[in-house]
Amino acid sequence: xxxxxxxxxxxxxxxxxxxxxxxxxxxxxxxxxxxxxxxxxxxxxxxxxxxxxxxxxxxxxxxxxxxxxxxxxxxxxxxxxxxxxxxxxxxxxxxxxxxxxxxxxxxxxxxxxxxxxxxxxxxxxxxxxxxxxxxxxxxxxxxxxxxxxxxxxxxxxxxxxxxxxxxxxxxxxxxxxxxxxxxxxxxxxxxxxxxxxxxxxxxxxxxxxxxxxxxxxxxxxxxxxxxxxxxxx
Ligand SMILES: Nc1ccn([C@@H]2O[C@H](COP(=O)(O)OP(=O)(O)OP(=O)(O)O)[C@@H](O)[C@H]2O)c(=O)n1
Ligand SMILES: C[C@](O)(CO)[C@H](O)COP(=O)(O)O
Numbered sequence: 001x002x003x004x005x006x007x008x009x010x011x012x013x014x015x016x017x018x019x020x021x022x023x024x025x026x027x028x029x030x031x032x033x034x035x036x037x038x039x040x041x042x043x044x045x046x047x048x049x050x051x052x053x054x055x056x057x058x059x060x061x062x063x064x065x066x067x068x069x070x071x072x073x074x075x076x077x078x079x080x081x082x083x084x085x086x087x088x089x090x091x092x093x094x095x096x097x098x099x100x101x102x103x104x105x106x107x108x109x110x111x112x113x114x115x116x117x118x119x120x121x122x123x124x125x126x127x128x129x130x131x132x133x134x135x136x137x138x139x140x141x142x143x144x145x146x147x148x149x150x151x152x153x154x155x156x157x158x159x160x161x162x163x164x165x166x167x168x169x170x171x172x173x174x175x176x177x178x179x180x181x182x183x184x185x186x187x188x189x190x191x192x193x194x195x196x197x198x199x200x201x202x203x204x205x206x207x208x209x210x211x212x213x214x215x216x217x218x219x220x221x222x223x224x225x226x227x228x229x230x231x232x233x
Contacts, residue, residue: 004049004101005122007042007166008089011035011108012056012078017215024214025108026061030224030233034214037111037227039067041118042104052092053108054078054085081187083194087178090171099172102126105191106166109214112226113166117207121168124205131169132203133192134211135161161204164211167191169202 015024025035035053042051049072055062056078067073074096076089086105093103104121106113117134125132138160146152167190169177177194181187188194192202210226212219227233 003126004097005047006093006097006101006103006171007048007051008086008093008103008105009035009038009042009051009053009108010078010082010085010089010105011062012054012059012085013082013109014056015109018217020217023056023059023061024220026065027214027220029111029220030227033061033065034111034223035108036065036067037232038106038108038113039065039070039073041113041115042106043067043070043072045115045118047122048072048104050074050093050096052076052089054089083178083182083188083191086191087175087182090175090178093171097171099170101171102131102168103171103174104166104168105174107213110165110211111214112210112212112223112230114208114211114230117211118166120207121166121205125168125203128203130195130200130202131167131173132205133167133190134164134207135204136164136206136209137161163190163192164207164213165190167202169195173198 011025018024026033042048052074054076074092076092078085121134138157142155142157143151144153144155177198181194195202
């Protein structure tokens with residue numbers, strides 16, 4: 001049986017840290033919504049059979065996007081935290097995908113993902129027994145803050161990475177891992193953390209630092225710069 005590939009885009013956040021009345025996944029970036037740039041990379045990918053977007057209950061923007069009626073795009077209800085949104089999206093895949101199909105979970109707020117990095121992730125992990133994620137090794141000296149934002153310690157950075165997305169795991173394993181994390185009230189902030197809780201070791205695949213997550217206001221012009229550098233706008 002051929003193994004399928006699906007994408008899940010958690011897009012149900014409110015963007016508190018962005019400080020905008022418009023959720024950051026719908027802010028304009030080079031004339032399109034952030035989420036439209038993100039979706040383009042998955043909808044246009046020949047190996048990706050479908051994309052499930054997890055949307056907030058109050059989302060009044062999705063229907064204005066160019067992908068609202070796209071045949072490859074499905075919807076799921078967002079949840080209170082990112083982990084709930086992802087688990088809801090996996091439920092939408094249950095009657096379409098096989099348990100061993102690969103699911104690539106990618107933040108809607110990361111519009112600058114390179115096709116080359118996406119392909120490297122898929123090619124590196126498609127035979128892997130666990131799965132993994134894109135990331136980059138940290139480049140700065142890392143400090144742990146103590147009281148009053150004074151340094152408590154300098155942390156050995158030699159094996160520290162920034163965890164990015166997509167994070168790629170088989171549907172059945174990821175659903176079980178997230179379900180068990182939530183059962184333990186462990187509101188994991190990424191999908192790999194749920195897999196690690198099972199005692200498994202996801203692989204880190206080095207990508208590019210321009211796969212930033214739009215989080216604060218200064219990230220939007222930086223994302224535009226990166227898209228220009230990539231020749232995408
Ligand atoms: N309950 C939630 C919270 C977040 N997300 C999504 O998960 C991704 C990463 O989350 P984050 O950057 O934290 O987005 P927000 O939660 O919107 O940001 P903030 O924490 O600043 O509110 C985003 O695409 C966001 O839309 C989601 O689907 N469901
Ligand atoms: C999934 C993630 O982008 C990996 O770095 C990150 O954990 C999301 O965290 P957030 O607090 O939901 O932005």
